[in-house]
Amino acid sequence: MFLQLNNITKVYPGVVALNNVTLHVNKGEVHALVGENGAGKSTLIKTCTGAVIPDSGSIVIDGKEFKSMTPKLAEQHGIAVIYQEFNLVGELSVAENIFLGRAIRKGILVDKKAMVNESRKIFRQLGVDIDPNKLVSSLTVGYQQLVEIAKAISQNAKILIMDEPSAPLTKAEAEHMYQLVYRLKEQGVTIIYISHRMEEIFKLSDRVTVMRDGNIVKTMNTSDTNVDELVKLMVGRELKETYPAREACVSDETILEVRNLSGNGLKDISFKVRKGEVLGFGGLIGSGRTELAELLFGVKPKTGGQIIFKGREIAPRTPQEAIDLGIALVPEDRKRQGALLEIDIKGNISMPILRRISRLFIVNRKREVKIANEYKESIRIKTPSLTQKVKNLSGGNQQKVIIAKWLASNADLIILDEPTRGIDVGAKYEIYTLINSLVKNGKTVLMISSEMPELIGMSDRIIVLSEGRITGSLNKGEFDQEVIMSMASISKGKE
Amino acid sequence: MNYRELLRKYGIFVVLMILIIFFSVASENFLNANNLLIIARQVSMLGIAAVGMCFVLLLGGIDLSIGSQITLVNIVAAWLMVNGKVSPLLASLAAIALSTSIGFINGFIIAKIKMPPIIVTLSTMTMVEGIAYIICGGQPIFGFPKSFSVIGQGYIGIIPIPVIVMVIIMSLGAVILNLTYFGRYFYAVGGNEEAANLSGINVVHVKYLVYTLSGLFAGIAGIVLLSRTNSGQVLSGKGFEFDALTACVLGGVSVNGGYGKISNVVAGILILGVLSNGMVLLNASQYTQMVIKGAVLLFAVGFDTIQRLRQSKA
Numbered sequence: 001m002f003l004q005l006n007n008i009t010k011v012y013p014g015v016v017a018l019n020n021v022t023l024h025v026n027k028g029e030v031h032a033l034v035g036e037n038g039a040g041k042s043t044l045i046k047t048c049t050g051a052v053i054p055d056s057g058s059i060v061i062d063g064k065e066f067k068s069m070t071p072k073l074a075e076q077h078g079i080a081v082i083y084q085e086f087n088l089v090g091e092l093s094v095a096e097n098i099f100l101g102r103a104i105r106k107g108i109l110v111d112k113k114a115m116v117n118e119s120r121k122i123f124r125q126l127g128v129d130i131d132p133n134k135l136v137s138s139l140t141v142g143y144q145q146l147v148e149i150a151k152a153i154s155q156n157a158k159i160l161i162m163d164e165p166s167a168p169l170t171k172a173e174a175e176h177m178y179q180l181v182y183r184l185k186e187q188g189v190t191i192i193y194i195s196h197r198m199e200e201i202f203k204l205s206d207r208v209t210v211m212r213d214g215n216i217v218k219t220m221n222t223s224d225t226n227v228d229e230l231v232k233l234m235v236g237r238e239l240k241e242t243y244p245a246r247e248a249c250v251s252d253e254t255i256l257e258v259r260n261l262s263g264n265g266l267k268d269i270s271f272k273v274r275k276g277e278v279l280g281f282g283g284l285i286g287s288g289r290t291e292l293a294e295l296l297f298g299v300k301p302k303t304g305g306q307i308i309f310k311g312r313e314i315a316p317r318t319p320q321e322a323i324d325l326g327i328a329l330v331p332e333d334r335k336r337q338g339a340l341l342e343i344d345i346k347g348n349i350s351m352p353i354l355r356r357i358s359r360l361f362i363v364n365r366k367r368e369v370k371i372a373n374e375y376k377e378s379i380r381i382k383t384p385s386l387t388q389k390v391k392n393l394s395g396g397n398q399q400k401v402i403i404a405k406w407l408a409s410n411a412d413l414i415i416l417d418e419p420t421r422g423i424d425v426g427a428k429y430e431i432y433t434l435i436n437s438l439v440k441n442g443k444t445v446l447m448i449s450s451e452m453p454e455l456i457g458m459s460d461r462i463i464v465l466s467e468g469r470i471t472g473s474l475n476k477g478e479f480d481q482e483v484i485m486s487m488a489s490i491s492k493g494k495e
Numbered sequence: 496m497n498y499r500e501l502l503r504k505y506g507i508f509v510v511l512m513i514l515i516i517f518f519s520v521a522s523e524n525f526l527n528a529n530n531l532l533i534i535a536r537q538v539s540m541l542g543i544a545a546v547g548m549c550f551v552l553l554l555g556g557i558d559l560s561i562g563s564q565i566t567l568v569n570i571v572a573a574w575l576m577v578n579g580k581v582s583p584l585l586a587s588l589a590a591i592a593l594s595t596s597i598g599f600i601n602g603f604i605i606a607k608i609k610m611p612p613i614i615v616t617l618s619t620m621t622m623v624e625g626i627a628y629i630i631c632g633g634q635p636i637f638g639f640p641k642s643f644s645v646i647g648q649g650y651i652g653i654i655p656i657p658v659i660v661m662v663i664i665m666s667l668g669a670v671i672l673n674l675t676y677f678g679r680y681f682y683a684v685g686g687n688e689e690a691a692n693l694s695g696i697n698v699v700h701v702k703y704l705v706y707t708l709s710g711l712f713a714g715i716a717g718i719v720l721l722s723r724t725n726s727g728q729v730l731s732g733k734g735f736e737f738d739a740l741t742a743c744v745l746g747g748v749s750v751n752g753g754y755g756k757i758s759n760v761v762a763g764i765l766i767l768g769v770l771s772n773g774m775v776l777l778n779a780s781q782y783t784q785m786v787i788k789g790a791v792l793l794f795a796v797g798f799d800t801i802q803r804l805r806q807s808k809a
Contacts, residue, residue, distance in 0.1 A: 354676035
């Protein structure tokens with residue numbers, strides 16, 4: 001046993017985060033760790049790195065026993081983690097980030113050239129094309145992730161813990177990463193791989209451990225199990241089909257028409273959406289899907305073309321104007337853009353309508369609670385109290401709070417940007433059900449998604465973007481993963 | 496709620512109580528109604544100005560120009576009354592309007608040009624102080640109509656009028672933060688500007704409002720101060736911004752924005768008042784007072800930080 005976590009227990013006020021957890025990881029294996037959000041995976045990982053001090057239990061690395069870790073000790077023993085949130089400094093270059101805290105030096109000066117060269121070598125090994133001189137803040141999320149992995153590799157990590165590494169990646173980037181995982185395994189690196197994506201667990205891992213509610217449910221050889229069993233163990237119940245069925249809700253009425261829209265990196269975008277439709281947007285990261293959402297929601301100005309919404313030409317200059325028109329956006333980055341983490345649930349839900357429910361500037365708090373309660377019930381936000389801070393909720397419940405606020409604001413067109421990113425299987429299903437009930441109630445949904453099965457499973461129609469242009473449009477019967485992928489990779493741009 | 500949480504939430508009041516008990520034991524002149532009212536009157540200008548500082552901090556900003564604005568209000572109101580023969584009421588309103596406008600200008604530059612608040616208000620602080628010197632040539636201005644002294648020196652019953660003004664302004668501050676929709680916006684913008692914007696909050700307008708209010712409250716504090724000292728002086732507002740900042744931080748207002756309550760700021764202000772009053776009674780020198788004041792700030796915030804760390808790690 002290379003890494004042993006023995007009888008780890010961690011109790012927070014009111015919650016047992018880890019209940020006498022024992023996990024043994026073999027040297028050189030890829031060990032998948034799965035479980036719903038809140039199952040205790042992240043807490044367990046944090047005990048390995050010293051970010052969390054367990055109440056009891058021990059950690060054994062390569063025969064050496066520790067009561068608890070410190071970040072320094074963990075690093076010394078070759079433990080590196082790639083977290084869901086990156087630890088990169090945006091204003092430093094890629095190379096400087098990779099060598100952060102252990103810069104290559106020439107005398108007292110930093111040897112930038114050597115660091116750039118070393119970084120290039122690492123990237124060649126990973127098969128990715130990133131200029132080490134670029135600022136990290138200028139990279140997309142997908143590339144930032146690769147820098148993060150490169151950084152861990154450059155530190156000669158012996159145990160690499162990857163916390164949902166593929167979540168923000170495009171398919172091609174994820175494919176790169178898988179190759180990399182194989183290569184690292186060949187080199188004898190032990191990998192603990194946390195993921196919600198079933199296909200990659202079966203593709204990559206040797207063994208898999210399922211966690212639920214702070215307990216280890218089972219550890220088994222990946223080849224001895226299957227998706228159904230894993231999901232059953234994770235949720236503790238049988239899940240129905242992955243995508244809930246939806247009766248046809250699409251009406252004949254066109255609610256939104258976009259004509260020759262350009263600006264914010266988009267060129268000549270035209271499409272129509274009918275009321276009650278779920279229109280999916282496929283494409284790679286940086287293809288212009290989020291940028292389109294920003295134009296429609298008034299975050300960025302358009303430079304040309306027309307947006308016709310409910311029969312009227314509109315040009316929202318701020319989100320506030322878009323909201324007043326009946327448009328809502330559930331943004332891509334839940335924690336940075338979507339939720340007000342330090343504010344309670346009811347405060348988040350009521351935020352867009354606060355002014356509407358105020359008289360003489362004073363918020364009608366009874367109404368606020370009533371509205372928040374209504375949505376808490378109707379979309380089943382799991383919480384003991386509406387005064388719970390949103391940062392204390394699981395990802396799925398945070399997403400529900402964000403959707404609830406737009407339902408409360410009575411939006412007609414709801415743009416969902418990666419609605420289920422980082423959300424566990426059970427909560428995903430609930431979000432899908434929620435999308436169905438939205439269109440059933442006469443709302444219209446634009447859904448941006450990088451998860452192909454989700455895009456195909458949920459959309460009535462799919463539009464594919466590449467490099468700011470529409471490169472394809474598919475109706476329900478024509479959906480095909482490979483066709484969409486090839487449309488997404490069409491390149492018209494000059495290099 | 497266990498005792499640790501209680502301590503974290505109300506720790507600042509515990510510190511205040513300890514100080515009060517200490518000075519009550521150390522000096523027989525400390526704990527009586529008369530002295531307590533003196534303390535309240537001493538801190539009243541600070542209390543008024545601190546409401547503005549609290550709002551600004553909630554946004555994740557800072558207003559260093561508060562002290563200079565108080566000075567300018569003093570000089571302008573004094574000059575209008577003495578040299579311009581303007582009535583006290585009109586002079587006061589004009590001076591307050593001036594500081595309110597300066598607050599708006601701060602907000603405008605910060606929100607529109609997106610300059611860092613610390614730089615913007617550092618610049619206006621310097622400019623405003625300079626303007627005050629230019630107006631009075633560095634000389635004190637005095638000889639106001641008798642009626643003007645009521646605001647700073649008068650009483651209603653046994654309660655000094657400055658204390659009443661402070662209570663009104665602080666209550667107003669609490670109402671804004673707890674009950675109004677725009678008060679909620681302060682927390683949202685300070686907590687996460689991007690998410691606030693995407694929730695339909697006009698972040699720019701919120702910033703205008705907050706810096707304008709900071710100017711308004713500085714103006715009111717300036718008039719009360721002028722009426723109490725009866726003389727417009729270029730040094731009158733010096734250092735006010737830092738005392739206001741100290742009081743807010745003592746009261747647990749996060750300098751990163753998004754978190755803070757007026758009720759705790761009240762405790763922060765009272766701590767500063769009790770400290771300086773108590774130390775005067777004990778004949779501590781002004782320099783000793785500075786050392787102690789700084790130490791208390793370091794201790795109180797250090798304590799709070801440690802509690803927070805424990806909470807997030809434990």
